[in-house]
Amino acid sequence: ANGGFALFRKLFGLIVASxxxxxxxxxxxIVLSGASLLMMPFAHTKSAAPQFIDTLFTATSATCVxxxxxxxxxxxxxTAGQWIILAMIQVGGLGFMTMATLFAIVLKRRISLRExxxxxxxxxxxxxxxxxxxxxxxxxxxxxxxxxxxxxxxxRFMFDMPFGKAVHYGVFHAVSFFNNAGFDIMGNYxxxxxxxxxxxxxxxxxxxxxxxxxxxxxxADLVDIRNPKRKLSLHSKVVLSMTSILIVVGAxxxxxxxxxxxxxxxxxxxxxxxxxxxxxxxxxxxxGVNTVDLASLRQATEFFMVxxxxxxASPGSTGGGIKTTTxxxxxxxxIAMIRGKExxxxxxxxxxxxxxxxxxxxxxxAFGIVILATMILSTTExxxxxxxxxxxxxxxxxxxxxxxxxxxxxxxGKIIIIIMxxxxxxxxxxxTYALGxxxxxxxxxxAEGKIIIG
Amino acid sequence: ANGGFALFRKLFGLIVASxxxxxxxxxxxIVLSGASLLMMPFAHTKSAAPQFIDTLFTATSATCVxxxxxxxxxxxxxTAGQWIILAMIQVGGLGFMTMATLFAIVLKRRISLRExxxxxxxxxxxxxxxxxxxxxxxxxxxxxxxxxxxxxxxxRFMFDMPFGKAVHYGVFHAVSFFNNAGFDIMGNYxxxxxxxxxxxxxxxxxxxxxxxxxxxxxxADLVDIRNPKRKLSLHSKVVLSMTSILIVVGAxxxxxxxxxxxxxxxxxxxxxxxxxxxxxxxxxxxxGVNTVDLASLRQATEFFMVxxxxxxASPGSTGGGIKTTTxxxxxxxxIAMIRGKExxxxxxxxxxxxxxxxxxxxxxxAFGIVILATMILSTTExxxxxxxxxxxxxxxxxxxxxxxxxxxxxxxGKIIIIIMxxxxxxxxxxxTYALGxxxxxxxxxxAEGKIIIG
Ligand SMILES: [K+]
Ligand SMILES: [K+]
Numbered sequence: 001a002n003g004g005f006a007l008f009r010k011l012f013g014l015i016v017a018s019x020x021x022x023x024x025x026x027x028x029x030i031v032l033s034g035a036s037l038l039m040m041p042f043a044h045t046k047s048a049a050p051q052f053i054d055t056l057f058t059a060t061s062a063t064c065v066x067x068x069x070x071x072x073x074x075x076x077x078x079t080a081g082q083w084i085i086l087a088m089i090q091v092g093g094l095g096f097m098t099m100a101t102l103f104a105i106v107l108k109r110r111i112s113l114r115e116x117x118x119x120x121x122x123x124x125x126x127x128x129x130x131x132x133x134x135x136x137x138x139x140x141x142x143x144x145x146x147x148x149x150x151x152x153x154x155x156r157f158m159f160d161m162p163f164g165k166a167v168h169y170g171v172f173h174a175v176s177f178f179n180n181a182g183f184d185i186m187g188n189y190x191x192x193x194x195x196x197x198x199x200x201x202x203x204x205x206x207x208x209x210x211x212x213x214x215x216x217x218x219x220a221d222l223v224d225i226r227n228p229k230r231k232l233s234l235h236s237k238v239v240l241s242m243t244s245i246l247i248v249v250g251a252x253x254x255x256x257x258x259x260x261x262x263x264x265x266x267x268x269x270x271x272x273x274x275x276x277x278x279x280x281x282x283x284x285x286x287x288g289v290n291t292v293d294l295a296s297l298r299q300a301t302e303f304f305m306v307x308x309x310x311x312x313a314s315p316g317s318t319g320g321g322i323k324t325t326t327x328x329x330x331x332x333x334x335i336a337m338i339r340g341k342e343x344x345x346x347x348x349x350x351x352x353x354x355x356x357x358x359x360x361x362x363x364x365x366a367f368g369i370v371i372l373a374t375m376i377l378s379t380t381e382x383x384x385x386x387x388x389x390x391x392x393x394x395x396x397x398x399x400x401x402x403x404x405x406x407x408x409x410x411x412x413g414k415i416i417i418i419i420m421x422x423x424x425x426x427x428x429x430x431x432t433y434a435l436g437x438x439x440x441x442x443x444x445x446x447a448e449g450k451i452i453i454g
Numbered sequence: 455a456n457g458g459f460a461l462f463r464k465l466f467g468l469i470v471a472s473x474x475x476x477x478x479x480x481x482x483x484i485v486l487s488g489a490s491l492l493m494m495p496f497a498h499t500k501s502a503a504p505q506f507i508d509t510l511f512t513a514t515s516a517t518c519v520x521x522x523x524x525x526x527x528x529x530x531x532x533t534a535g536q537w538i539i540l541a542m543i544q545v546g547g548l549g550f551m552t553m554a555t556l557f558a559i560v561l562k563r564r565i566s567l568r569e570x571x572x573x574x575x576x577x578x579x580x581x582x583x584x585x586x587x588x589x590x591x592x593x594x595x596x597x598x599x600x601x602x603x604x605x606x607x608x609x610r611f612m613f614d615m616p617f618g619k620a621v622h623y624g625v626f627h628a629v630s631f632f633n634n635a636g637f638d639i640m641g642n643y644x645x646x647x648x649x650x651x652x653x654x655x656x657x658x659x660x661x662x663x664x665x666x667x668x669x670x671x672x673x674a675d676l677v678d679i680r681n682p683k684r685k686l687s688l689h690s691k692v693v694l695s696m697t698s699i700l701i702v703v704g705a706x707x708x709x710x711x712x713x714x715x716x717x718x719x720x721x722x723x724x725x726x727x728x729x730x731x732x733x734x735x736x737x738x739x740x741x742g743v744n745t746v747d748l749a750s751l752r753q754a755t756e757f758f759m760v761x762x763x764x765x766x767a768s769p770g771s772t773g774g775g776i777k778t779t780t781x782x783x784x785x786x787x788x789i790a791m792i793r794g795k796e797x798x799x800x801x802x803x804x805x806x807x808x809x810x811x812x813x814x815x816x817x818x819x820a821f822g823i824v825i826l827a828t829m830i831l832s833t834t835e836x837x838x839x840x841x842x843x844x845x846x847x848x849x850x851x852x853x854x855x856x857x858x859x860x861x862x863x864x865x866x867g868k869i870i871i872i873i874m875x876x877x878x879x880x881x882x883x884x885x886t887y888a889l890g891x892x893x894x895x896x897x898x899x900x901a902e903g904k905i906i907i908g
Contacts, residue, residue: 257833299839300832307825330818337815353807361791362815364784371761378754379711386839387845 010448024426027063027092031422034059042274044071052415058085060418063092064425065318067182067400068290068391070407074187079168086175092181093318096425097216098138120307138216141223142178148209149174156200177208182288183401189407192279196291202279206336210247213313214239234349235325239314242324246311250281253304263296265327274382281369284308286319288400296401297310299386302403306390309397310366320424322366322400329359370396373420380412381405391417396424478880481517481546485876488513489540491868497535498525507868512539515870517546518879519772521636521742521854522845523873528641533622536639539627547633547772550879551670552592574645577806592670595677596632603662603713605627610654629638631662634772636742646733650745651726656733661702663741664701667767668693688803689779693768700765704735708760717750738762740773742854749857753840760844764820773879774852776820783813823881824850827874834866835859845871 010086037043038055061068062085073082154170169185176183184191195201201249213218223237232240255277258265266272279291284305312321319439332344333356344351373392374385381388383405391405395417409417491497492509508524514524516539524782608624615623623639630637638645649655665673675690686694709731712719719727733745738759749757766775786798787810798805827846828839835842837859845859849871865872 030825217495298833300829303825303829303832303839330814333811334818334822337811356811357787357791358816360784360810361788364788368788373758375754375757378757379752384838384840385757385843388753389839 010419023096023139026095027422027426030088030091030095031056031059031063034063034084037084038077042078043084045076045078046076053411057147057414058420059088061400062086062088062181062183064398064444065089065093065096065181065320066180066216066398066419066421067176068395068406068421068422069189069400069404070188070414072187073183074185074190081142082168082172083111085173086181089179089181089183090175092425093181093212094139094142097142097316097318098135128424136317137220141216141219145208145211146174146178149178149204152200152204155171155197156204173205174208177205177287178212178288178318180209180212180287180313180320180398182283184289186353192291193293196276197268199275202275202291204284204291205287206279208291209282210243213287213317213319214243215314215317217316218314234347237347238325238328243314246285246308246324247278247281250284250304251277254280254301257298257304258292261296261298264292280305281308284397284399284401286312286321286397286399288394288398290401291406294401302386302390305401306386306393308368309390309399309401312397312399320396322363326359326362329356330363332356333359366396369420369423373416376416377413380410381408382415383408392420395420398424455619477550480549481876481880482784484542484545484549485510485513485517488517488538491530491538492531492535497532497538499531499532500530501552507865509756511868511872513542514875515854516540516542516637518852518875519543519550519633519635519774520849520852520875520878522849522856522860522875523854524863524868526710527637528639528644536622536626539637540626543633543635543637544629546879547635547666548593548596551596551770551772552589591674595670595673599662599665600628600632603658606654606658608908610652610658614653616702627659627869630667631659631741631743634663634666634741634767634774634852636737640741641776647747648747650730651722653729656729656745659741659743660733660736663736663743664697667739667741667771667773668697669768669771671770672768678856688801691801692779692782693694696747696782697768699730700739700762700778704738704758704762705731708734708755711752711755711758715752718746734759735762738851738853738855740766740775740851741855742848742852744855748855755845756840759855760840761855763844763847763855766851766853774850776817780813780816783810786810787813795835820850823874825878827870830870831867834864834870835862837862846874849858849874852878 035052035055035058038058039049039052041049044050050071057068057070060066071077073085077085097106111308111359139384149168150170152170154175157169159167161405172183172185175181186192192201192205214222217233218236218239221233225232231246251274255265255273258277260266265276268276276291281290283289289343294305297305311327312323313319314324328346329344329351332346332351344356370389370392374389374391377388377392378385387403387405390401390403393399394401398421405413406417480873489506489509489512492512493503493506495503496705498504504525511522511524514520518754520713521541527539528905531539593681604621604624606624608620611620611623614620626637629635640646640648641831644654646659668676672693673689679686683725703840709719709727711729713727714720719730722730730745737743739762746760751759764775767773768778782800783805786800786805790798798810808820823844824846827850828843829844831842832839841857841859844855844857847853848855852875860871
């Protein structure tokens with residue numbers, strides 16, 4: 001145990017020295033190992049070996065919990081191959097969640113006293129022992145939720161298939177959905193379309209996705225709420241309310257736009273329409289499963305989904321996107337401006353200016369990347385613009401939904417999407433870390449100048 | 455003269471009381487008068503009266519200097535009708551430019567001492583007499599540039615048509631282009647495609663567009679620069695450099711993307727390729743003329759043009775969009791953040807935080823409007839997504855370029871685009887006015903709270 005502790009201390013020292021580098025190199029190592037494993041004959045059902053670009057694509061998609069696939073997970077990969085993919089999902093999803101939480105601790109070294117106090121209050125621990133407890137807590141929370149999901153899924157799948165297969169399906173989909181990975185083994189790119197009206201599958205799926213997308217800090221906060229002395233932190237309040245708003249508004253918009261669409265909600269009875277609208281509202285942020293055929297959606301709905309995919313889940317979660325808190329800060333800034341107020345007030349708390357700037361920067365960064373990749377793919381791929389924008393946003397937001405482009409990507413297109421999945425998963429966090437407020441104030445400030453805006 | 459002065463004083467009193475209301479009502483009045491005039495039999499060449507929605511569309515497009523048209527200007531309207539349209543362009547373009555400049559003066563009542571000093575320095579006048587001088591200056595500058603353009607155009611068109619027609623063409627296009635209106639009377643929706651390789655037409659067109667798009671403050675600054683004691687203001691420096699950057703980068707991107715495209719630059723000799731690339735780079739911000747067939751452009755180029763259209767021209771100019779200064783502030787914010795600097799420094803001047811917030815707000819507002827209208831049109835129109843996004847951005851940015859959708863808009867589509875042209879022209883300025891920093895500080899501030907971003 002002492003040797004293990006020494007190893008951990010060493011590992012932790014490395015992480016503290018340069019967390020973004022550890023994160024990026026670690027993810028790259030997992031992706032490359034996974035891609036190599038998937039090349040092995042036991043991993044795929046076809047006799048011909050897969051192209052390396054395709055296993056690289058699959059491994060990146062799994063590790064970055066994106067869910068875009070160039071080969072159908074249910075039929076192309078063997079059960080062994082599927083477990084390799086699931087391992088990458090678990091390591092990638094949980095590993096990222098842990099790292100993001102650790103970052104918050106590590107970052108303390110560079111942040112203000114006030115923020116340090118907030119963090120101490122949130123985690124109530126600062127020592128290495130405390131951090132081990134923290135990591136353990138993250139893992140326990142994740143495994144508990146995944147296990148519950150797997151049990152519920154298995155008990156439902158048992159009605160449709162043999163017990164062994166039901167367990168395999170239950171575990172795979174519970175882990176995949178909690179990690180917002182969007183991988184499924186239903187076969188033939190069907191995702192959950194067979195279960196569009198099934199309440200158990202839909203509700204468990206949504207719960208797994210939403211819980212995975214809240215982030216560890218919020219999960220911990222929710223568990224601790226049983227303690228009457230503790231109140232929800234501002235962060236948790238913002239995450240929970242914005243998540244609820246986005247789910248309800250998203251479902252309403254999809255319900256209205258698709259109500260009469262014969263290819264999607266049209267033929268369903270009213271209750272199933274509501275259920276499907278909610279599932280399709282939850283999924284783009286950023287799970288990547290679908291119960292209706294996305295290519296049959298109206299253009300307006302597809303574009304709306306692009307916006308949902310761009311917003312994504314919450315910080316330090318298994319999901320991607322610019323994050324609900326970033327979106328809240330932006331909306332808050334606009335509302336405060338229009339009302340002529342100086343401060344953005346959320347739940348009677350004034351939002352620090354520096355956070356608003358960070359939100360702006362993260363959003364513009366995301367925007368620039370998505371626009372750039374969309375422009376490049378517009379030249380390399382022969383597809384409608386919205387299909388390309390959808391694909392790129394899906395990759396960047398680690399969503400995994402597609403309007404059908406993934407399977408037809410050119411080599412250049414595959415490389416760009418691989419890069420987008422990687423940047424989409426690691427970019428915002430690494431950027432946020434890099435944007436941590438520095439202690440050194442500039443000694444010399446330039447005179448203030450004004451330009452006319454708007 | 456005294457009566458006129460009293461009238462002006464009264465008018466000015468009204469403007470001071472509520473500038474946005476005067477602006478919006480004034481523009482609405484011009485649009486409605488123009489639409490009614492265009493209904494008259496002498497205005498159109500067909501015997502059947504036009505639909506009111508179409509004259510309303512044309513009048514809005516002219517007054518808001520957008521340039522989107524549902525009827526071909528060169529063939530559908532008589533010469534009289536064309537002069538009515540030109541009058542709306544002149545009143546709408548110049549009137550807006552004057553109002554925007556006046557706003558800067560009027561706004562002084564609500565702004566800080568520092569800003570007041572900047573404005574006094576810029577205009578060197580505060581009295582009503584000074585404002586009359588200012589308005590006269592705006593009009594003189596505009597008319598001088600338009601007259602020069604008309605002379606150059608006429609002398610070129612004389613080679614292709616009779617003198618009288620050449621004068622008509624020269625005046626119409628000079629006024630239309632300086633006001634960034636994008637209307638042309640070449641006939642059959644050709645715009646300037648016949649002159650793709652003509653250096654005189656292209657260069658004069660670009661000069662008119664760019665000068666019109668710089669805004670009065672910068673024009674005045676450029677004229678005053680002859681005085682060795684005066685230096686360019688920070689605002690002028692930012693506008694001039696960002697305008698140059700956007701033109702050159704835009705031309706380079708279009709040149710590269712379209713180099714081999716047989717429908718656009720492909721068949722042209724090298725020099726004409728360069729010329730056409732520059733014209734197509736200048737025009738989307740926000741003139742709306744084209745020398746190549748836009749529908750033949752590659753998707754990547756079309757999307758790139760959407761971005762250029764969104765950025766638009768400079769404040770207080772005849773052009774639209776979120777403005778070059780807003781774009782500069784956003785880019786500056788991202789660069790400062792990535793470098794870990796607290797201040798955005800432009801030409802050794804620190805940009806006021808409040809300006810960055812204003813830039814963010816204007817951009818998000820523009821974004822929200824464009825997204826909303828695109829979603830609505832996606833349900834009302836039967837067209838590819840990029841065509842719709844292009845059309846909406848073009849209307850909002852008062853650009854007037856189209857991929858061919860305008861002529862096929864449904865009634866609902868026409869109404870939405872009319873609203874977009876109106877909001878696109880008046881929204882940002884009115885918003886900026888509304889966003890003027892208030893004097894009253896909040897007496898009570900909430901405690902600062904933090905959320906995790908990104
Ligand atoms: K996903
Ligand atoms: K225009």
